[in-house]
Amino acid sequence: MPRLSHPDAARDAQRPKTLATGKLDTRPHRAADYAAENEALHTLARALGASDEVMLQTLVDTALSLCGAGSAGISLRDRNATQGFAFRWVAVSGQCTAYVGHIIPSDDSSAGVALELDSPQLCAFPKRQFACLADIEPEITEELVVPVPGVPEPWGALWVMSHDEAHHFDNEHRRILTSLANFTCAALSIRQAKADAEARAAEAEAARRALAAAEANKDNFIATLGHELRGPLAPVDSALAAAQKLAADSPAVLSALAVANRQVGQLKRIVSDLLDASRIRTGKLGVRRAYGLLGDIIKDAVGTVREEAEKHQHRLQVEQPPYPLTVFADAGRLTQVFSNLLGNAVKYTPSGGEITLHVEAPDPGTIPEHDSTPREAVITILDSGMGIAADLLPHVFDLFTQAPDVRMRAEGGLGVGLSVVRYLVNAHQGEIAIASDGEGKGTEVIVRLPIVCRSHVAHAASTSHGMPPARILLVDDIPDATEALAILLALDGHEVKRAQSGPEALSLVESFTPDVALIDVNMPGMDGHELARLLKQRAQCASTRLVALTGYAGTTSERRADEFDCYLVKPPSLEDLGEVLRR
Structure with missing residues (x-):
């Protein structure tokens, strides 16, 4: 146990008739009363669940009883001391009860001596040596002080006093008080560890709440941003559509409008990705399943990228089974999935590259009539594009994840699309995996969806803008x-x-x-x-x-x-x- 450095107090206390510690070994001592100690330990164990004040008071009451003392107390380091290092009597029992809270200096007290010598000490008539005890009544004939160990420094001291010249402390009292001091150390250390753990837990909970609040504020900001962006996008989109109708006879104007229209489409896609990412975090992005044909979904997805693929002279090949594939899925959301994956392939494949979409699934006509178990469709999209670096591959589905060189591209997006894609695939109880042999070696995406079923539906009619006058x-x-x-x-x-x-x-x-x-x-x-x-x-x-x-x-x-x-x-x-x- 580390000692407290007060050598002057220890030296002064060793004057004749002040320290009488040696007498503890020469005095006759009574036999140990283990039954009383055992009962006292049970009482102390029960007190551990009470407050610090109750627990410490139980300790000094036990010391008073087991040692037959006139007074007993615990002196702990006073953390509020304005000058130097001092002790406070935090719990007192017996004739000195009125002095609870009494503060004594470490360099002029019996507790300071015991801690400096790092051992129990017996003081004869301590009031004559230590000024801090001068006002204590009644007279103190002997005081037995035992250090309460601690890490990194002692907690303080446990002491008993005799106010009767006929009552002396002996080696058995020293053993009992040392045992109680060790118990005090354990109890205080447990309390301190608990307090530290609760403080850390409170800090962690505060940090968690702050993080949750920040996430909520971010989601609200994204939703508000999406709303505010959609406001000006609406008239721009409508104005472009109207201008294209009015300029039907002017190829040059139509060409310029087509550029603007593509850029507005890019903005709409970015805003939609932002909103989808926000809805994923709040659990509001769902799927609405219905019967449909996988061929129609693939056709719509390919249609969203065909013009861009032709502009880059990509060889876009779609391979589907010869039989119609009936699926039970959210056609709009799956179109979004495959449009995003094909869009990435077009975006990151150099001009003249190859992109293949291959569909593999069982013929619904071979599924037994009363078998409602969905079969698996496997959709593979393979491109000869820029590929994905090995260190980035494990993180491609994380929100806002992009390769550094992708961020420099005008059409790079926000890095949220694949996160939305994975969510939608999982919402259909499917799986998605992305593989690449490295940068410049292309990318392969495999989507597995248990959506193929026996029901038969007709192909969807071609999309038309025709609306009855209203x-x-x-x-x-x-x-x-x-x-x-x-x-x-x-x-x-x-x-x-x-x-x-x-x-x-x-x-x-x-x-x-x-x-x-x-x-x-x-x-x-x-x-x-x-x-x-x-x-x-x-x-x-x-x-x-x-x-x-x-x-x-x-x-x-x-x-x-x-x-x-x-x-x-x-x-x-x-x-x-x-x-x-x-x-």
Whole structure:
């Protein structure tokens, strides 16, 4: 046990008649009362579950009883001492109980001497030597002090006092007090370790909560950013579509518009990836399964990249079984999966490279009639592109992960697409694996999906923007958004009225009964939800289809099914608008 350096106190205390420690070995001592000690240990063990004050008081009460002393106490280092090093009497029993809290200096006390000599000490008439005890009543004829060990330094001292000249302490008392001092050390060390562990646990919990709050703030920021980006994208997208119709006879203008249209498409993809990543973290990105044909899904996915592949003179080859493959899956989400994987292949394969999509699956016609167990479809996408470095390969599915050289490419994206892809594949109880022999050696992606089933469905009809003429009310507080979409719809033969607020829309329906009302959900003042409720109360709008336009991609917290007939993400595609009008 480390000693406390107070040599002057130890030297001064060794004057004649002050330290009488040697008498402990020469005095007759009583026999050990192990029964009483055993009972005392049981009492102390029960006290360990109590507060520090109760536990320490139980210790000094036990010392008083076992040693037959007049007073007993524990002196611990005073952490609040303003000058030097001092002890505080934290627990006292017997005739000196009134002095609990008494502070004594380490360099002028019997406790300081015991700790300096690192052994139990017996002091005769200590009040005559130590000024800190001068005011203690009654007289102290003997004091037996035992150090309470500790790491990295002693905790303090345990002591007993005799106020009767006929009562002397002996070697047995020293043994008992030493045992109790060791027990005190263990108890205090346990309490300190527990306090430290609780403090670390509290810090860890605070850090966890701060991290969770930061993640929540990040998700909210991404959702808000997506909404804010979709706002200006909507009029740009609609204006480009209208301009392409108006410039049908001008190849040069159409060429310029095609460039702008591709870049807007890139922005829409980035915003969608951001929102999908946010919805994955909050568990709001789900799949809605239905029967369909895998060939239609593959066809739609290839269609999204064919133009870009032709521009780069890629040899894009699709190999599918000769029989139709019926699947039970979310066709839109799987189209997103394969569009992303094919898009990466096109993006990172040099001009003139090769890209192959191969589908392998059992013929649904061979599945027994009453067997509902889905069979596995294996879709492999192989390219001769830039490949993936070995150190990056284990992290390709992590959010915002990209190779350094990819970040320098204009079409590099945000590095969230593959994270979304893996989530959607897993949501179909499938597996995805990516392999590459290294940079410049191409990439192979294998997707396994247990979705092939026996049911037979027909091929989906070709996508068409054709919409029956209708009376349409556009409500959005952004003038550009309503103007661009109104021009586009008017060019398709629809009668369109525009409003920039809820009250203006309510005024318009007094003389204009819309077949469809496209309403922005988030507007200042009267928002889209309130406007929808008020329109439903108008008799002339009883058959009006109310469609919400939202930049939050229809999160569950945003939707209120009793107010709108359906939700569309801004900017709404012509296909989505056509579907709404055809209903």
